[in-house]
Amino acid sequence: MAGRRRTKPDNPVESGSGAKAEGLLPADYELADLYGAFAAHGREEDDMDDAVVLVPPVLLPPEAELAAAALAVPLIDHALKLARWAAPHRPVDEFGDLTGPDRAPAARLLGLAPEQGDAPEEAVIEAMRAWSLACDLELVEIGTTADGEHVAIPGPDLADAEQGDPETVLELWLTAAGIVRELSAEADSLALEGEGEGAEGAGAAEETDEAGLAELEESRQAAAELLDEALQVLYETTAFAEPGQETVPLGVLAALLVVPEGEEPDEEMLGEITDLMVTLDPMLGDLAELGLLEHRPIDPELFEEESGEEPAVDGGGPLDEAEAARFGMVRLTALGQYGVRQWLLEDGFEAPLVGELAAGTAEELLRGISETDNVLPERELAVWLADREPVQAARELLAAARGTDPYGPVRRLLCLSALEQLGAGARPAAQEVVDDPQLGGGVRAWLLEQGLEVAAPEHGVVLWTMVDTFAAQLLTSEGRSEALQELVDGLPVDDDPEGFFAELWRIEHPYTAEVLDAVGELHRDRGIAKEARKAAFKARSRRGK
Structure with a gap:
């Protein structure tokens, strides 16, 4: 997967309070108003220092359960049914597509069209999509008879997939998800290219010079990288989220990709967030068809031009969950976690379970x-x-x-x-x-x-435990956690710092000197900090270092 543009996995996005009264799109609202109804996903700020290089562990269901979820995806189920329907062989055209007489029956087989009468065009198109996927997954194989007729026959993996073999099913599903992932990015780049061509007229649209092809490829690559970044963000936020709290507002997802860590979004960033939401929305919808995501698209009414009527969303105050959900929601499923993890592993990331x-x-x-x-x-x-x-x-x-x-x-x-x-x-x-x-x-x-x-324990045990507790915080937070600062602030040293540290530096603990160093660095009282540093020197001298 492509590397991410952001530096932290799940930095809560906050801004000022009041939303603009004329607001309609996300760029017109303060982020705190748009998404304040949703809890931030993930760890606290001080726990994220290594997140730029580490992919968090996820908890996945057993492979049999994941395979069952994959088989329940309608597009996968349809591809399997059509592959079985091809037995013992089914005539196809030179491109491997179903011939005209078989297209409506295929739609009926899948329950997309009524048994009697003409099959709706949408049903036929959907059946052809499923057939195309069956071909791409090699659930059917295309060959030629002795008479030169093109035919399709069931592929060798069909039986194992129908029986629910986890390895076979998950491999097929992952291949399908990869295909949809690529096609979604390609469709987005073509849409962007079409927007650019419109301003130049029909003549420009017909140009196929190398510069135009390079621009199209660059656009496709940018769309693919954006989608990969979004999926990795979802993967990380899902890993850190409490059970039942994995759903992410689409605007929050976009903000995590746009807003630099530690900054508040300005007006330009809010515009970028809106643009990113609009770009990601259809791509995420495509992946939802494969069960990789649960996706609620942006309410199209939000983008209708105002013509004197009230705006689709009242921007006069903070949005509740139902209103904010109209700007789109997304949740990475367990099957999606499996898929993104496999892509991360393929790209050389360590992605533990x-x-x-x-x-x-x-x-x-x-x-x-x-x-x-x-x-x-x-x-x-x-x-x-x-x-x-x-x-x-x-x-x-x-x-x-x-x-x-x-x-x-x-x-x-x-x-x-x-x-x-x-x-x-x-x-x-x-x-x-x-x-x-x-x-x-x-x-x-x-x-x-x-x-x-x-x-109560003996006084020496109390002091040893105090040093041990400080040491644990030093080791787990690299000396920068709020918990460590609270321990330092809570030291009972105000009455007699010299006497307190005189006892503490004599404690036989491997981290006594390091703990006293930390107190000397972090304590807010200069006098106490000085005594701690003196005690650290004595502790280090005592152990010969």
């Missing part, structure tokens, strides 16, 4: 999550926990969380997150380790949150 790290032991799980950049930890933990008994799962995770190696703090942070998912069922295992010097501090805090009475 949720659950790939959850196939082994607790130790392998925590180590894998800790050492992998491209991972959604909460979902990976959920997959591992799904079929396990809570107490035993908690025991295994707690045992795997111990250690003073470089990733130890992250493993303990992940373990506490897993305990949160397990809930009350993990309490017995947690109570078994309340006196553990590495696990006890965090586990006691979790048990207190569970409503259990737990004795």
Whole structure:
């Protein structure tokens, strides 16, 4: 797939408040008014630093389920039916198309035309589309008889596809989706070319010189790249979205492609967003026919010229969900996620699946999550926990969380997150380790949150756990998360910073010096920051570095 123009996967788009009263098209509205009814998809700002190079993991259904979804796509179903109908052979013309006498029967076979009377032209066209797809997918093969007659016969993959073989079905569907993807971009480029020709007259339209062909190819490539960018954005927003929240307003999708990260859209950008919406809308509609998307097109009434009547949308205030939906909605289906992922893999991207790290032991799980950049930890933990008994799962995770190696703090942070998912069922295992010097501090805090009475840990354990918690945030956020800043702001150092840090720098933890460095850099009180830096120097000297 083509590289994206934007730098972040799902930056929430915000703007000022009031929409213009004369607004009709998206360019006439503030984005916050147009799309404020919809939650932003994805992670917070500080979690996106590596998104430009990393494709997030997705959770896909089993291949058998995906294959069933592919077979339920009407165009695929029609192609299979026509391929079977070709048995033992069916006459075709020299181009492989159905001959005139077979076209109406083909439409009737597919239920597109009534059994009696003439078949509507639209039904015949749709049947011919399905036949063309069957030929492209080699569900039928074209040959010539000894008499020179052109005939079609069922292809070798037809039987496996009809039986629902997942590998065969998904390969056919992916090929079909690729064909539609290419044709959609080509149709868009031809439409743009036609608009350009209209101003020059019929003579210019007939020109076929090299410059004109090059311009057409450039237009086709631009349309293909735009569609690929949009699909990759949808893939990423779907990966980060909570279940049931995968639908994206078309304007938000366009804004994510237009508005630079960290900026608010200006009037020119709002115009670009509208243009992009209009360009993407028919292309996404084409892909929806293959089940790759669920797509609600832009309401055509929004583009009707005003002739004295009230505008189609009242721009006097914020839009609710129903009104905003008139500007188009799109959702990448599970089948669509499968397809986009395959295209990403073909282009050399790493596109992991949720659950790939959850196939082994607790130790392998925590180590894998800790050492992998491209991972959604909460979902990976959920997959591992799904079929396990809570107490035993908690025991295994707690045992795997111990250690003073470089990733130890992250493993303990992940373990506490897993305990949160397990809930009350993990309490017995947690109570078994309340006196553990590495696990006890965090586990006691979790048990207190569970409503259990737990004795306070020793002061040294409290300080060690504090350093460990800071270290985990440093390792997972590269020192730039809001959570880390909150930890720094919440340090109990106001009364006696010198005494506090005098204790802290003596804590035997592999990240003591680094934690004190972070406090020295991030604390808002200059005096406290200075004491932290002095303590960091002492901690580093103590360990001989």
